Amino acid sequence: MKPIKTLLCALLAAATLPAWAETLTPLRAQDVRDSIGINTHINYTDGSYRAPDEVYKALDYLGIKLIRDSSPFPWVGGSTGVNTYTNLMKKGVKFNIVLFGQGPGANYDPKIPVDLIDNLEWAYPGGIVAIEGFNEIDHAPVTYGDQRTEASSIAAHLETVRLLRERKRLKSLPIYDLTGTAAPQALGPRGDYANKHVYAQNGNPPRPHFEGAHKGLNGLKPWVVTEFGYATYPEIDWLVIGVDERTQAKGTLMGIFDAYHLGASSIYLYELLDQKLEPHREMHFGLFDYHYKPKPAETAVRNLIRIIEDKGAGAKAFTPRALEVDVNLPEGTFALALDKADGVTQLVIWRETQIWVREAGKRKDNPTVPLAVKLPDGAKARALYDPLIGEAPVKTYGGEGQVTIDLPDYPVILEFTR
Numbered sequence: 001m002k003p004i005k006t007l008l009c010a011l012l013a014a015a016t017l018p019a020w021a022e023t024l025t026p027l028r029a030q031d032v033r034d035s036i037g038i039n040t041h042i043n044y045t046d047g048s049y050r051a052p053d054e055v056y057k058a059l060d061y062l063g064i065k066l067i068r069d070s071s072p073f074p075w076v077g078g079s080t081g082v083n084t085y086t087n088l089m090k091k092g093v094k095f096n097i098v099l100f101g102q103g104p105g106a107n108y109d110p111k112i113p114v115d116l117i118d119n120l121e122w123a124y125p126g127g128i129v130a131i132e133g134f135n136e137i138d139h140a141p142v143t144y145g146d147q148r149t150e151a152s153s154i155a156a157h158l159e160t161v162r163l164l165r166e167r168k169r170l171k172s173l174p175i176y177d178l179t180g181t182a183a184p185q186a187l188g189p190r191g192d193y194a195n196k197h198v199y200a201q202n203g204n205p206p207r208p209h210f211e212g213a214h215k216g217l218n219g220l221k222p223w224v225v226t227e228f229g230y231a232t233y234p235e236i237d238w239l240v241i242g243v244d245e246r247t248q249a250k251g252t253l254m255g256i257f258d259a260y261h262l263g264a265s266s267i268y269l270y271e272l273l274d275q276k277l278e279p280h281r282e283m284h285f286g287l288f289d290y291h292y293k294p295k296p297a298e299t300a301v302r303n304l305i306r307i308i309e310d311k312g313a314g315a316k317a318f319t320p321r322a323l324e325v326d327v328n329l330p331e332g333t334f335a336l337a338l339d340k341a342d343g344v345t346q347l348v349i350w351r352e353t354q355i356w357v358r359e360a361g362k363r364k365d366n367p368t369v370p371l372a373v374k375l376p377d378g379a380k381a382r383a384l385y386d387p388l389i390g391e392a393p394v395k396t397y398g399g400e401g402q403v404t405i406d407l408p409d410y411p412v413i414l415e416f417t418r
Contacts, residue, residue, distance in 0.1 A: 026337035037066035089127030133178025203356025229270035236361035312341035326374035350411035
């Protein structure tokens with residue numbers, strides 16, 4: 001009879017053997033890297049965003065130059081001027097510009113934001129990559145035609161889209177649908193991309209919330225996620241609660257890959273900076289704190305950006321090759337493949353389980369799980385990356401065709417050639 005310890009080891013090894021082959025369609029790594037954006041509030045001049053130079057330094061350090069922000073609103077005294085936008089554009093920052101109503105007391109005039117956006121594109125051509133409809137009209141409906149309802153907001157959006165399509169400089173820019181409407185999303189009249197905001201409630205891992213958003217599209221595509229994040233303001237027994245900084249980092253990494261795994265074309269993290277020091281969840285979604293100090297989530301995203309970056313010639317032009325791998329993915333575990341131009345493939349694997357104990361207001365760190373991965377014939381394992389630890393490999397390989405990784409409760413990246 002075998003000793004119990006030996007028997008347990010044998011059972012564990014058998015449990016990690018590959019069970020079936022899965023064919024994945026890789027994405028271009030550089031496409032993913034370039035389509036990860038982040039929300040900013042450069043129009044807010046009473047908090048951390050009041051210093052545009054510091055905002056740019058944070059963006060540059062993070063490695064993301066794609067931001068989502070509202071159109072300028074010069075009708076508000078003391079708000080940021082158009083020059084702040086163009087100065088950032090000159091430094092390589094690209095904007096998804098969100099339409100903004102003229103306040104609850106004034107009838108929305110669609111010509112005002114269209115003129116502002118047109119002037120921005122004239123001042124710095126190419127600085128705008130997309131235009132987005134009104135933000136969360138369920139919370140902030142737009143007054144239009146003396147009405148302030150969901151219907152008036154949609155009507156204002158449709159008229160704005162019509163005017164945008166008439167402008168020579170703007171007519172070819174992608175338009176994202178508005179958010180916060182109960183009415184079915186409708187591509188065409190309302191835009192080119194369906195649009196969702198995704199927030200994990202109760203400190204949950206993000207997957208169920210991304211799946212709910214994806215289901216709500218009713219098959220519409222392409223689609224984008226223009227807000228996703230976790231607040232670092234730990235709470236107990238609230239509907240949408242804050243978490244600690246390490247949990248924010250784990251959840252952020254998972255959410256990024258959930259979005260692309262479910263077919264999103266882009267994701268904008270919420271947000272770059274903690275807005276204020278006030279003890280309120282809304283002020284603490286930043287990847288940096290109020291004093292521009294990086295949180296673990298910033299470090300993880302910065303590492304991820306560098307790990308998946310493809311500096312090869314033709315990084316955005318080649319056709320990825322289908323990938324067949326033998327891997328037994330337990331329930332709640334997912335895989336996404338990224339290809340680089342030089343023949344390197346990165347297999348992102350992540351496990352989504354509970355990472356926050358709501359009742360106690362504390363982080364839950366789950367033990368790693370061994371997972372065997374058999375690569376395609378001729379493929380050679382090179383390295384394993386853990387974005388929460390660093391941008392350098394945490395383990396290197398000598399060209400093995402099958403490896404077993406210790407999978408934590410957040411994404412890791414197995415790199416190989418084929």
